[in-house]
Amino acid sequence: MSDITLVVGSKNFSSWSLRPYLALAHTGQSFREVLVPLDTPETAALIAMHSPSGRVPVLKHGDTVVWDSLSICEYLAETFPDARLWPRDSATRAMARSVTSEMHSGFQALRTHLPMDISARKTVPGVDAPGVHADVARIQALWAGCRERYGKEGPFLFGAFSIADAFYAPVITRFVTYGVPFRPELTAYRDAVLGLPAMLKWTEAAAGEPPLARYRQASKP
Template sequence: MPQLTLVVGSKNYSSWSLRPYLALAHTGQPFQEVVIPLAVPDTEDRIARYSPSKRVPVLQHGDLTIWDSLAICEYLAEAFPQAQLWPQDMAARAVARAVTAEMHSGFGALRQHMNMNLRARSPGKGRAPGVAEDIARVQALWNDCRGRFGQGGPFLFGRFSIADAFYAPVVTRFVTYDVALDAVSAAYRDAVLALPALQKWTEEGRSEPSIPKYD
Protein backbone atom coordinates (compact mmCIF):
# COMPACT_ATOMS: atom_id res chain seq x y z
CA MET A 1 0.00 0.00 0.00
CA PRO A 2 1.30 3.52 -0.76
CA GLN A 3 2.74 5.46 2.16
CA LEU A 4 0.37 7.78 4.04
CA THR A 5 1.91 11.05 5.22
CA LEU A 6 -0.06 13.69 7.10
CA VAL A 7 1.44 17.17 7.20
CA VAL A 8 0.19 19.25 10.12
CA GLY A 9 0.88 22.52 11.87
CA SER A 10 1.90 23.05 15.49
CA LYS A 11 -0.20 20.63 17.50
CA ASN A 12 -0.84 22.95 20.42
CA TYR A 13 -2.65 25.42 18.17
CA SER A 14 -3.67 23.85 14.85
CA SER A 15 -7.31 22.84 15.15
CA TRP A 16 -7.58 22.18 11.41
CA SER A 17 -4.68 19.73 11.59
CA LEU A 18 -6.18 17.85 14.53
CA ARG A 19 -9.34 16.91 12.65
CA PRO A 20 -7.87 14.68 9.92
CA TYR A 21 -5.31 13.33 12.38
CA LEU A 22 -8.11 11.87 14.50
CA ALA A 23 -9.86 10.46 11.45
CA LEU A 24 -6.66 8.92 10.13
CA ALA A 25 -5.79 7.46 13.53
CA HIS A 26 -9.25 5.89 13.65
CA THR A 27 -8.63 4.00 10.40
CA GLY A 28 -5.83 2.06 12.09
CA GLN A 29 -3.59 2.58 9.07
CA PRO A 30 0.11 3.28 9.69
CA PHE A 31 1.13 6.78 8.68
CA GLN A 32 3.96 9.23 8.98
CA GLU A 33 3.63 12.75 10.33
CA VAL A 34 5.37 15.94 9.33
CA VAL A 35 4.86 18.69 11.91
CA ILE A 36 5.60 22.21 10.68
CA PRO A 37 5.86 24.94 13.34
CA LEU A 38 3.49 27.80 12.64
CA ALA A 39 4.28 31.52 12.61
CA VAL A 40 8.04 31.24 12.11
CA PRO A 41 9.96 32.77 9.18
CA ASP A 42 10.12 29.63 7.05
CA THR A 43 6.63 28.27 7.81
CA GLU A 44 5.11 29.17 4.45
CA ASP A 45 8.06 27.83 2.46
CA ARG A 46 8.04 24.54 4.36
CA ILE A 47 4.29 24.07 3.91
CA ALA A 48 4.57 24.90 0.20
CA ARG A 49 6.81 21.86 -0.28
CA TYR A 50 3.79 19.68 0.47
CA SER A 51 0.64 21.73 -0.09
CA PRO A 52 -0.46 23.55 -3.26
CA SER A 53 -2.69 25.76 -1.10
CA LYS A 54 0.26 26.62 1.18
CA ARG A 55 -1.87 25.61 4.14
CA VAL A 56 -2.01 22.68 6.51
CA PRO A 57 -3.22 20.03 6.85
CA VAL A 58 -2.34 18.09 3.75
CA LEU A 59 -2.36 14.34 3.15
CA GLN A 60 -0.04 12.53 0.79
CA HIS A 61 -1.02 9.00 -0.21
CA GLY A 62 1.60 7.76 -2.60
CA ASP A 63 1.56 10.18 -5.53
CA LEU A 64 -1.78 11.69 -4.51
CA THR A 65 -1.97 14.95 -2.55
CA ILE A 66 -5.17 16.03 -0.78
CA TRP A 67 -5.48 19.33 1.04
CA ASP A 68 -8.25 20.79 3.24
CA SER A 69 -9.30 18.98 6.40
CA LEU A 70 -12.76 17.97 5.20
CA ALA A 71 -11.49 16.77 1.82
CA ILE A 72 -8.89 14.65 3.61
CA CYS A 73 -11.50 13.10 5.88
CA GLU A 74 -13.82 12.37 2.96
CA TYR A 75 -10.94 10.69 1.14
CA LEU A 76 -10.13 8.56 4.18
CA ALA A 77 -13.77 7.48 4.44
CA GLU A 78 -13.65 6.26 0.83
CA ALA A 79 -10.16 4.77 0.95
CA PHE A 80 -10.78 2.85 4.18
CA PRO A 81 -14.51 2.01 4.28
CA GLN A 82 -13.95 -0.59 6.99
CA ALA A 83 -13.28 2.27 9.43
CA GLN A 84 -16.89 3.48 8.98
CA LEU A 85 -15.94 7.13 9.32
CA TRP A 86 -19.49 8.09 8.36
CA PRO A 87 -22.62 6.52 9.90
CA GLN A 88 -24.00 3.59 7.94
CA ASP A 89 -27.62 4.76 8.15
CA MET A 90 -28.45 7.20 5.34
CA ALA A 91 -30.37 9.68 7.50
CA ALA A 92 -27.71 9.68 10.20
CA ARG A 93 -25.02 10.08 7.56
CA ALA A 94 -26.81 13.07 6.04
CA VAL A 95 -27.07 14.79 9.41
CA ALA A 96 -23.46 13.93 10.22
CA ARG A 97 -22.36 15.61 7.01
CA ALA A 98 -24.53 18.64 7.76
CA VAL A 99 -23.15 19.19 11.27
CA THR A 100 -19.61 18.63 9.99
CA ALA A 101 -20.10 21.16 7.22
CA GLU A 102 -21.51 23.66 9.72
CA MET A 103 -18.37 23.27 11.81
CA HIS A 104 -16.20 23.56 8.72
CA SER A 105 -17.70 26.87 7.65
CA GLY A 106 -19.30 28.40 10.73
CA PHE A 107 -18.78 29.41 14.36
CA GLY A 108 -16.61 32.38 13.44
CA ALA A 109 -16.88 34.13 16.80
CA LEU A 110 -15.90 31.01 18.71
CA ARG A 111 -12.93 30.41 16.43
CA GLN A 112 -11.72 33.99 16.64
CA HIS A 113 -12.04 34.60 20.35
CA MET A 114 -11.41 31.11 21.74
CA ASN A 115 -8.49 29.90 19.66
CA MET A 116 -7.23 26.39 20.29
CA ASN A 117 -4.43 26.31 22.85
CA LEU A 118 -4.05 22.94 24.54
CA ARG A 119 -1.49 24.17 27.03
CA ALA A 120 -3.40 27.22 28.25
CA ARG A 121 -6.08 27.58 30.89
CA SER A 122 -8.01 30.83 30.45
CA PRO A 123 -11.29 30.65 32.38
CA GLY A 124 -13.62 33.54 31.66
CA LYS A 125 -11.71 34.80 28.64
CA GLY A 126 -12.97 34.88 25.08
CA ARG A 127 -16.52 35.96 25.94
CA ALA A 128 -16.82 38.36 23.01
CA PRO A 129 -20.05 39.16 21.14
CA GLY A 130 -21.35 36.14 19.29
CA VAL A 131 -19.39 33.57 21.29
CA ALA A 132 -22.25 32.71 23.66
CA GLU A 133 -24.53 32.14 20.67
CA ASP A 134 -21.94 29.84 19.07
CA ILE A 135 -21.56 27.87 22.30
CA ALA A 136 -25.33 27.49 22.58
CA ARG A 137 -25.56 26.30 18.98
CA VAL A 138 -22.80 23.72 19.51
CA GLN A 139 -24.57 22.33 22.55
CA ALA A 140 -27.88 22.21 20.68
CA LEU A 141 -26.21 20.23 17.89
CA TRP A 142 -24.60 17.83 20.33
CA ASN A 143 -27.85 17.27 22.20
CA ASP A 144 -29.79 16.70 18.99
CA CYS A 145 -27.29 14.23 17.55
CA ARG A 146 -26.89 12.32 20.79
CA GLY A 147 -30.65 12.16 21.27
CA ARG A 148 -31.52 11.03 17.76
CA PHE A 149 -28.49 9.02 16.68
CA GLY A 150 -26.29 8.39 19.72
CA GLN A 151 -27.43 4.89 20.61
CA GLY A 152 -24.65 2.35 20.58
CA GLY A 153 -21.80 4.54 21.76
CA PRO A 154 -20.74 7.78 23.46
CA PHE A 155 -20.20 9.85 20.31
CA LEU A 156 -22.52 12.07 18.28
CA PHE A 157 -23.69 9.17 16.12
CA GLY A 158 -22.88 6.37 18.54
CA ARG A 159 -19.66 5.22 16.89
CA PHE A 160 -16.81 7.65 16.30
CA SER A 161 -17.20 9.51 13.01
CA ILE A 162 -15.80 12.43 11.06
CA ALA A 163 -18.31 14.63 12.88
CA ASP A 164 -16.53 13.88 16.17
CA ALA A 165 -13.16 14.63 14.59
CA PHE A 166 -14.48 18.03 13.55
CA TYR A 167 -15.87 18.93 16.96
CA ALA A 168 -12.85 17.65 18.91
CA PRO A 169 -11.04 21.03 18.71
CA VAL A 170 -14.17 22.67 20.12
CA VAL A 171 -14.04 20.22 23.01
CA THR A 172 -10.49 21.34 23.76
CA ARG A 173 -11.53 24.99 23.58
CA PHE A 174 -14.29 24.37 26.11
CA VAL A 175 -11.64 22.94 28.46
CA THR A 176 -9.18 25.79 27.87
CA TYR A 177 -11.78 28.48 28.50
CA ASP A 178 -13.69 26.57 31.20
CA VAL A 179 -17.03 26.69 29.40
CA ALA A 180 -19.95 25.40 31.47
CA LEU A 181 -21.90 22.72 29.61
CA ASP A 182 -25.20 20.92 30.05
CA ALA A 183 -25.12 17.29 31.16
CA VAL A 184 -25.36 15.75 27.69
CA SER A 185 -22.66 18.02 26.28
CA ALA A 186 -20.38 17.45 29.27
CA ALA A 187 -20.65 13.67 28.87
CA TYR A 188 -19.85 13.99 25.18
CA ARG A 189 -16.89 16.27 25.95
CA ASP A 190 -15.51 13.65 28.32
CA ALA A 191 -15.90 10.88 25.74
CA VAL A 192 -13.92 12.87 23.19
CA LEU A 193 -11.23 13.77 25.71
CA ALA A 194 -10.81 10.05 26.46
CA LEU A 195 -9.86 9.24 22.86
CA PRO A 196 -6.30 7.83 22.93
CA ALA A 197 -5.44 9.65 19.69
CA LEU A 198 -6.52 12.99 21.15
CA GLN A 199 -4.60 12.32 24.35
CA LYS A 200 -1.46 11.55 22.35
CA TRP A 201 -1.87 14.69 20.21
CA THR A 202 -2.46 16.81 23.33
CA GLU A 203 0.63 15.49 25.10
CA GLU A 204 2.78 16.20 22.07
CA GLY A 205 1.23 19.63 21.54
CA ARG A 206 1.83 20.72 25.11
CA SER A 207 5.51 19.86 24.77
CA GLU A 208 6.02 22.13 21.74
CA PRO A 209 7.66 25.55 22.02
CA SER A 210 5.31 28.42 22.72
CA ILE A 211 4.32 30.71 19.84
CA PRO A 212 3.68 34.24 21.21
CA LYS A 213 1.38 35.12 18.30
CA TYR A 214 -1.12 32.49 19.46
CA ASP A 215 -0.63 32.78 23.22
Protein backbone atom coordinates in the same frame (compact mmCIF):
# COMPACT_ATOMS: atom_id res chain seq x y z
CA MET B 1 6.72 1.58 5.51
CA SER B 2 3.35 3.29 4.97
CA ASP B 3 2.92 5.49 1.92
CA ILE B 4 0.63 7.83 3.87
CA THR B 5 1.99 11.13 5.18
CA LEU B 6 0.02 13.75 7.10
CA VAL B 7 1.53 17.23 7.27
CA VAL B 8 0.29 19.15 10.31
CA GLY B 9 0.96 22.41 12.11
CA SER B 10 1.48 23.09 15.79
CA LYS B 11 -0.44 20.56 17.86
CA ASN B 12 -1.25 23.10 20.51
CA PHE B 13 -2.83 25.57 18.09
CA SER B 14 -3.70 23.96 14.75
CA SER B 15 -7.31 22.89 15.09
CA TRP B 16 -7.58 22.10 11.39
CA SER B 17 -4.64 19.69 11.66
CA LEU B 18 -6.18 17.83 14.60
CA ARG B 19 -9.33 16.93 12.68
CA PRO B 20 -7.86 14.75 9.93
CA TYR B 21 -5.30 13.37 12.39
CA LEU B 22 -8.11 11.87 14.46
CA ALA B 23 -9.86 10.54 11.37
CA LEU B 24 -6.66 9.00 9.99
CA ALA B 25 -5.79 7.43 13.32
CA HIS B 26 -9.26 5.89 13.42
CA THR B 27 -8.66 4.07 10.15
CA GLY B 28 -5.92 2.04 11.81
CA GLN B 29 -3.53 2.76 8.94
CA SER B 30 0.09 3.47 9.75
CA PHE B 31 1.27 6.87 8.59
CA ARG B 32 4.19 9.23 8.74
CA GLU B 33 3.68 12.60 10.34
CA VAL B 34 5.42 15.82 9.35
CA LEU B 35 5.03 18.70 11.80
CA VAL B 36 5.61 22.23 10.52
CA PRO B 37 6.25 24.88 13.21
CA LEU B 38 3.91 27.80 12.63
CA ASP B 39 4.50 31.54 12.63
CA THR B 40 8.25 31.32 12.07
CA PRO B 41 10.35 32.84 9.26
CA GLU B 42 10.62 29.37 7.69
CA THR B 43 6.95 28.38 7.99
CA ALA B 44 5.76 29.44 4.53
CA ALA B 45 8.67 27.78 2.73
CA LEU B 46 8.27 24.56 4.72
CA ILE B 47 4.55 24.36 4.01
CA ALA B 48 5.13 25.12 0.32
CA MET B 49 7.19 21.95 0.10
CA HIS B 50 4.02 19.96 0.75
CA SER B 51 0.93 22.08 0.17
CA PRO B 52 -0.31 23.68 -3.07
CA SER B 53 -2.60 25.92 -1.01
CA GLY B 54 0.12 27.17 1.33
CA ARG B 55 -1.80 25.85 4.33
CA VAL B 56 -1.81 22.82 6.60
CA PRO B 57 -2.97 20.11 6.92
CA VAL B 58 -2.04 18.11 3.83
CA LEU B 59 -2.42 14.38 3.21
CA LYS B 60 -0.10 12.53 0.87
CA HIS B 61 -1.08 9.02 -0.17
CA GLY B 62 1.24 7.70 -2.81
CA ASP B 63 0.97 10.17 -5.68
CA THR B 64 -2.27 11.66 -4.34
CA VAL B 65 -2.15 14.99 -2.50
CA VAL B 66 -5.23 16.19 -0.63
CA TRP B 67 -5.56 19.46 1.26
CA ASP B 68 -8.33 21.01 3.37
CA SER B 69 -9.41 19.12 6.48
CA LEU B 70 -12.84 18.11 5.23
CA SER B 71 -11.51 16.97 1.86
CA ILE B 72 -8.89 14.86 3.62
CA CYS B 73 -11.51 13.26 5.85
CA GLU B 74 -13.78 12.53 2.88
CA TYR B 75 -10.86 10.95 1.05
CA LEU B 76 -10.09 8.76 4.05
CA ALA B 77 -13.74 7.69 4.30
CA GLU B 78 -13.74 6.64 0.65
CA THR B 79 -10.32 5.02 0.68
CA PHE B 80 -10.79 3.07 3.92
CA PRO B 81 -14.52 2.23 4.03
CA ASP B 82 -14.05 -0.41 6.72
CA ALA B 83 -13.24 2.39 9.18
CA ARG B 84 -16.84 3.65 8.81
CA LEU B 85 -15.92 7.28 9.23
CA TRP B 86 -19.47 8.16 8.20
CA PRO B 87 -22.61 6.41 9.49
CA ARG B 88 -23.88 3.61 7.27
CA ASP B 89 -27.52 4.74 7.14
CA SER B 90 -28.01 7.35 4.42
CA ALA B 91 -30.28 9.62 6.47
CA THR B 92 -27.94 9.50 9.46
CA ARG B 93 -24.98 10.06 7.17
CA ALA B 94 -26.66 13.14 5.70
CA MET B 95 -27.19 14.49 9.22
CA ALA B 96 -23.56 13.80 10.13
CA ARG B 97 -22.37 15.59 7.02
CA SER B 98 -24.59 18.58 7.79
CA VAL B 99 -23.28 18.77 11.34
CA THR B 100 -19.70 18.56 10.10
CA SER B 101 -20.19 21.13 7.35
CA GLU B 102 -21.71 23.59 9.81
CA MET B 103 -18.49 23.37 11.82
CA HIS B 104 -16.35 23.60 8.71
CA SER B 105 -17.93 26.85 7.53
CA GLY B 106 -19.48 28.44 10.61
CA PHE B 107 -18.98 29.63 14.17
CA GLN B 108 -16.69 32.49 13.23
CA ALA B 109 -17.08 34.29 16.56
CA LEU B 110 -15.91 31.20 18.43
CA ARG B 111 -12.95 30.75 16.09
CA THR B 112 -11.91 34.37 16.42
CA HIS B 113 -12.27 34.92 20.14
CA LEU B 114 -11.56 31.44 21.54
CA PRO B 115 -8.65 30.10 19.47
CA MET B 116 -7.49 26.58 20.19
CA ASP B 117 -4.77 26.49 22.85
CA ILE B 118 -4.91 22.96 24.23
CA SER B 119 -2.34 23.30 27.00
CA ALA B 120 -3.65 26.57 28.41
CA ARG B 121 -6.25 27.17 31.09
CA LYS B 122 -7.43 30.74 31.04
CA THR B 123 -10.35 33.09 31.19
CA VAL B 124 -10.32 35.82 28.59
CA PRO B 125 -12.72 38.61 27.58
CA GLY B 126 -13.32 36.72 24.35
CA VAL B 127 -15.83 34.46 26.10
CA ASP B 128 -18.17 37.45 26.31
CA ALA B 129 -17.41 38.80 22.83
CA PRO B 130 -20.36 39.34 20.46
CA GLY B 131 -21.54 36.12 18.92
CA VAL B 132 -19.57 33.74 21.14
CA HIS B 133 -22.46 32.85 23.44
CA ALA B 134 -24.69 32.20 20.45
CA ASP B 135 -22.06 29.93 18.90
CA VAL B 136 -21.59 28.03 22.16
CA ALA B 137 -25.35 27.60 22.60
CA ARG B 138 -25.82 26.38 19.03
CA ILE B 139 -22.95 23.90 19.26
CA GLN B 140 -24.11 22.42 22.54
CA ALA B 141 -27.72 22.23 21.33
CA LEU B 142 -26.49 20.46 18.21
CA TRP B 143 -24.46 17.98 20.27
CA ALA B 144 -27.37 17.36 22.63
CA GLY B 145 -29.74 16.70 19.73
CA CYS B 146 -27.37 14.18 18.18
CA ARG B 147 -26.73 12.45 21.48
CA GLU B 148 -30.44 12.26 22.28
CA ARG B 149 -31.22 10.71 18.91
CA TYR B 150 -28.20 8.44 18.43
CA GLY B 151 -26.78 8.04 21.93
CA LYS B 152 -27.96 4.47 22.39
CA GLU B 153 -25.54 3.37 19.68
CA GLY B 154 -22.40 4.59 21.45
CA PRO B 155 -20.77 7.56 23.23
CA PHE B 156 -20.18 9.81 20.21
CA LEU B 157 -22.45 12.18 18.28
CA PHE B 158 -23.75 9.42 16.01
CA GLY B 159 -23.02 6.51 18.30
CA ALA B 160 -19.76 5.30 16.81
CA PHE B 161 -16.88 7.69 16.19
CA SER B 162 -17.25 9.63 12.95
CA ILE B 163 -15.80 12.58 11.08
CA ALA B 164 -18.31 14.75 12.94
CA ASP B 165 -16.53 13.99 16.21
CA ALA B 166 -13.16 14.73 14.62
CA PHE B 167 -14.46 18.13 13.57
CA TYR B 168 -15.81 19.07 16.99
CA ALA B 169 -12.84 17.75 18.99
CA PRO B 170 -10.99 21.11 18.79
CA VAL B 171 -14.14 22.84 20.04
CA ILE B 172 -14.20 20.58 23.08
CA THR B 173 -10.61 21.58 23.83
CA ARG B 174 -11.56 25.25 23.45
CA PHE B 175 -14.37 24.89 25.97
CA VAL B 176 -11.96 23.24 28.42
CA THR B 177 -9.27 25.87 27.85
CA TYR B 178 -11.57 28.83 28.46
CA GLY B 179 -13.77 27.28 31.14
CA VAL B 180 -16.93 27.19 29.04
CA PRO B 181 -19.46 25.08 30.98
CA PHE B 182 -20.73 21.89 29.36
CA ARG B 183 -24.38 20.99 29.63
CA PRO B 184 -24.61 18.09 32.12
CA GLU B 185 -25.79 15.64 29.49
CA LEU B 186 -22.73 16.40 27.37
CA THR B 187 -19.96 15.64 29.87
CA ALA B 188 -19.86 11.96 28.86
CA TYR B 189 -19.46 12.99 25.22
CA ARG B 190 -16.66 15.39 26.16
CA ASP B 191 -14.88 12.67 28.09
CA ALA B 192 -15.27 10.14 25.25
CA VAL B 193 -13.59 12.49 22.76
CA LEU B 194 -10.84 13.60 25.12
CA GLY B 195 -10.20 9.98 26.05
CA LEU B 196 -9.59 8.76 22.50
CA PRO B 197 -6.08 7.24 22.34
CA ALA B 198 -5.22 9.47 19.36
CA MET B 199 -6.53 12.52 21.21
CA LEU B 200 -4.46 11.68 24.28
CA LYS B 201 -1.37 11.26 22.13
CA TRP B 202 -1.98 14.61 20.38
CA THR B 203 -2.62 16.40 23.69
CA GLU B 204 0.57 15.02 25.20
CA ALA B 205 2.55 16.23 22.18
CA ALA B 206 0.88 19.64 22.39
CA ALA B 207 1.94 20.01 26.01
CA GLY B 208 5.53 19.30 25.03
CA GLU B 209 5.76 21.95 22.34
CA PRO B 210 7.82 25.07 22.98
CA PRO B 211 5.87 28.32 23.28
CA LEU B 212 4.87 29.69 19.89
CA ALA B 213 3.39 32.96 18.76
CA ARG B 214 -0.22 32.76 17.74
CA TYR B 215 -0.14 31.74 14.11
CA ARG B 216 -1.98 33.88 11.60
CA GLN B 217 -0.77 33.01 8.14
CA ALA B 218 -0.31 29.29 7.86
CA SER B 219 -3.55 27.81 9.12
CA LYS B 220 -7.22 28.70 9.19
CA PRO B 221 -8.48 30.21 12.46
